[in-house]
Amino acid sequence: MIEFENVTKTYPDGTTAIENVSFSVEAGTTTVLVGPSGCGKTTTMKLVNRLEDPTDGTVSVDGTDNRELDEIDLRRNTGYVIQEIGLFDHRTVGENIATVPKLVGWDDERIDERVRELLDLMDLSRGFRDQYPSELSGGQRQRVGVARALAADPDVLLMDEPFGALDPITRDRLQNEFLDIQERINTTILFVTHDIDEALKMGDRIAIFDVGEVVQYDTPQAILDDPKNEFVADFIGEDRSFKRLDITPVTEVMGPPDGEYAAAIDGNTDATTATDGGSSYDGEALSPDDSVKAALDRLLRSDAPALPVVENGEVIGVVADEHIRASFGRRSDARQGAT
Amino acid sequence: MLSSSPAGPISLAGGYVRFAAENAEALVELLVEHSVITAETVVIATPLAIVLGVASTYNDRLATVVLWLAGIAMTIPSLALFGLLIPFLGIGSPPVVFTLVLYSQLPVIRNTYVGLTGVDESITEAGRGLGMTRRQRLRRIQIPIALPVILAGVRNAVVIVIGVATVGAYIGAGGFGDLIFDGIRQGNVEAIVVATIAVSVFALAVDYGLATIEQLLRLRNGDDIERKTSTQLVWRVLA
């Protein structure tokens, strides 16, 4: 768990990068720092592993003020993906990944095994192991950067725009892969981006930065439902509702399977037609992982007034137009009367 | 007594070749002497200059002073330095090596400093973020990446050293300079020309050899470079 308490950082040249920032990252969750360029995201991140020390306030890791911790130990226990990737160009991919395990003195066999594991995890072919970073594509380099940060199983992971310099398709794929990895590794993650969509997708919680300060710190849903001020609303953009549909799982809006739509979904419940990721339209049934956006998309394409949500061959709910509409009403007090 | 022979260039060159052939044994001996002085200088000068260069990266003020002093050292005429050192070190190679060590400092210190501080900041910052100590960053990141640049400085120094070592013969250090001074005394142009060419060829050969090593270091660092023929050869043999 990471805690910022009234933290201010002024650089020696007089630039105040952040002022009076407070928030905390629960153990095992992901908090995303998002905001425009130069608002202090990288600075905030560097305060965690003491690449910078605060001018005022405290940053604590697992309840201890991090200035009381040995900075070298702290950094070795904190995975760090730096914004510029910063791979060691004179070392092979394998050596890059092995950096921290080597520093903390793992034996060769264990390092070897770990490197292989991470190449697999990051979907890098094992042939890359003996290649130099200059021989890799931008996306592959970013994966190596993430693998290097994960190598010694850190308790805390700091990721500074890890998917920054990628085309939208590769970025989307890496994000999805990383969401899977995240479920498996149970690490406390601080993730920086300037892309609000990435923040909404990756974060359990989001801290929105304006120049030097946190304007809103909340869950993605809460931020979409109730942007605190105009800056946040502007930052989210016009298509707030769509964004919310995208991050809400169908299971949150669906109605009971035996209700008024029981007849409409009859015959549509064949388990084999259910899709996992929501990217295929072969079947009419939804899977519990699908977003409400995917559900709406399929409702619009389908003749049926409602679609079943199927898990392991069993209908666990049903989604119709009204459920989606109602979910907005349920969350936004202002619209409660209208629905 | 400088003999101005009216002969054409061909017969001139023929004379030099004949001179070289007749004195082959002596030339080899002089080459050995010249090489020993050069090698002694490099062995002493390089570690000293690298230590000074590394130290300079820790402190800007120190860097300025060290580079300034090394620059001054290069401006002192070698003959004057030999004269000043003879009372302390005697004649022969010791005062010459001492002088050459001084002359070697600037290129190696400068390249060490530039090489170490020129390492991409994102790379050293990554090293810091991953928990490397300053020493570990120096040893595992900065020095390996800067090594080709440092070696380029050594190359530079060696060429200077081979040239200036010639003057050392004046105070009895030996080497190709002996032949040049003999030639001057006896008015033997052939001796002077052959010795001069020998010094140049020696310097170029050493320079080429070191340049090849420099390229191999760059390749080992994963750099993408245009390879010399010699580099391609060695790289292929090593691979």
Ligand SMILES: Nc1ncnc2c1ncn2[C@@H]1O[C@H](COP(=O)(O)OP(=O)(O)OP(=O)(O)O)[C@@H](O)[C@H]1O
């Ligand atoms: N080492 C430094 N010395 C002085 N000022 C700095 C330093 N590092 C950052 N700053 C300044 O602090 C402010 C915040 O910088 P920071 O790098 O934290 O922003 P950021 O949100 O990460 O921006 P970006 O999205 O462009 O990466 C900027 O005004 C920047 O110029």
Ligand SMILES: [Mg+2]
């Ligand atoms: Mg940044």
